[in-house]
Amino acid sequence: MSFAPVIPFSGYAGWKFLGRTMQMQKAAFAASATLKRDEAHFREKIGGIRTAEDLVADRRLLKVALGAFGLDSDIDNRFFIRKVLEEGTLDTSDLANRLSNKSYAEFSRAFGFGDYSTPRTVLSDFPDEILAAYGQRQFEAAVGETDNSMRLVLNAERELPKLAAKASSETTKWLTVIGSKPLAEVVRTALGFPASFSATNVDAQVSSLRRKASAMFGSSDPKLFADPANMDKLVKMYLLRAQTAAGLGTTKSAALQLLQSGANAQRALSMRL
Numbered sequence: 045m046s047f048a049p050v051i052p053f054s055g056y057a058g059w060k061f062l063g064r065t066m067q068m069q070k071a072a073f074a075a076s077a078t079l080k081r082d083e084a085h086f087r088e089k090i091g092g093i094r095t096a097e098d099l100v101a102d103r104r105l106l107k108v109a110l111g112a113f114g115l116d117s118d119i120d121n122r123f124f125i126r127k128v129l130e131e132g133t134l135d136t137s138d139l140a141n142r143l144s145n146k147s148y149a150e151f152s153r154a155f156g157f158g159d160y161s162t163p164r165t166v167l168s169d170f171p172d173e174i175l176a177a178y179g180q181r182q183f184e185a186a187v188g189e190t191d192n193s194m195r196l197v198l199n200a201e202r203e204l205p206k207l208a209a210k211a212s213s214e215t216t217k218w219l220t221v222i223g224s225k226p227l228a229e230v231v232r233t234a235l236g237f238p239a240s241f242s243a244t245n246v247d248a249q250v251s252s253l254r255r256k257a258s259a260m261f262g263s264s265d266p267k268l269f270a271d272p273a274n275m276d277k278l279v280k281m282y283l284l285r286a287q288t289a290a291g292l293g294t295t296k297s298a299a300l301q302l303l304q305s306g307a308n309a310q311r312a313l314s315m316r317l
Contacts (some may be wrong), residue, residue, distance in 0.1 A: 047073045047129020048317035049187045051194060055287040056280050062187070062194060073183050082108050090174070093165045096129035096157045104257050113151040114199075114226075116185075144223040193286050196281050202231040204278075208270035215265040218250045233289075234282035235260065 049069050051058045052234040062069070073079065076203065086108045093099050100106055100122040110125070118125055131138040133153045138150040154174070156164040163230055164170050180202070190196030204227065207217055221227045222242075230239050254264035261268045261277070268274045 047186050048077045049073075049190050051187070051190050054191060054193075054290075056283045057280065058191060059194060059197060059283055070183055074179060079179065082178070082267050086175060086178075087171045087191050090171055094163060096126045096155075099155070099157075099165075100128065108174065109155070110151070111180075111181055112174045113147045113154070114181055115147055115151060115278065127154050127294060129155055129157045134159050146220055146223065175272045193283060194254060196226050199226045200279065200282075201275060203227055204266070204269040204275065208267045214254070215250055218248070220252050221253070221266065222246060222249055230282045231278070233285050234278045236285065240256050258261050 049062070050065065053061060060201055061272070070296075078317075082104070085104050087244065089105055089163055090103060093102075099109060102315075103119070106122075106125070107116070107119060111253075115125075116128065122221050128140045128143075128148050130151050131140065131152070133140050135141070138158070140152040143149070152158060152165065160177075167183075182197045184195050187198060196217055205226070208216065212220075221231050228242060231253065235253065237256070239253070257266075258264040258279075261274050279281065
């Protein structure tokens with residue numbers, strides 16, 4: 045897309061700038077020609093789609109459908125996507141419910157091919173629902189081209205409050221966080237865990253996340269993310285720690301280059317002598 049978000053600073057300062065200019069930047073993004081073409085095609089065609097087979101047969105429709113749920117990379121996995129849609133979500137054994145990434149279940153439920161005798165594609169407000177989600181996700185992707193940490197934060201601000209509002213148990217909520225790489229990255233980093241944390245036993249991860257969340261927020265229940273103040277604190281800690289880690293990585297890389305340059309110079313001098 046031709047749209048390039050303006051983010052003049054990295055870290056928390058950049059995030060606050062993006063927040064202040066969000067509406068203006070979203071408006072500029074919404075006016076981009078590519079997005080408008082995608083939206084026009086979706087509005088024109090989606091009402092005539094009655095089966096999962098129909099949807100996966102139209103690549104442009106499928107692009108929007110998947111993009112609305114952050115599943116863009118599955119655009120070429122048409123057999124898999126068709127199966128996710130056709131099985132639906134009403135039975136725990138359905139494929140979408142067995143996948144760790146819960147976006148598949150949301151995707152299948154939204155279209156309703158496997159859950160209802162008549163899919164939700166025929167509803168008058170269905171295009172608005174999907175296109176709003178698609179536009180938000182694509183804006184986040186555009187932001188990620190400039191600063192991926194900002195994209196992760198935008199995703200967390202959208203998903204964590206929704207997760208907090210669910211009636212599921214603490215454990216289920218934490219497992220949902222762990223099962224989402226973008227959410228896990230933000231929460232793990234904000235709570236001070238290293239990247240290797242994600243490779244540990246899942247039960248141990250849940251226990252550690254609860255303990256750190258309780259220490260930082262006074263609660264071990266992810267419902268705490270329904271509070272904007274807690275979300276802001278999480279975002280601030282994530283961006284500060286991510287920026288620090290990036291700075292350390294740059295310093296180490298520069299130091300390594302200096303050492304290698306010194307070693308090369310010493311070898312060259314030895315050869316001359």
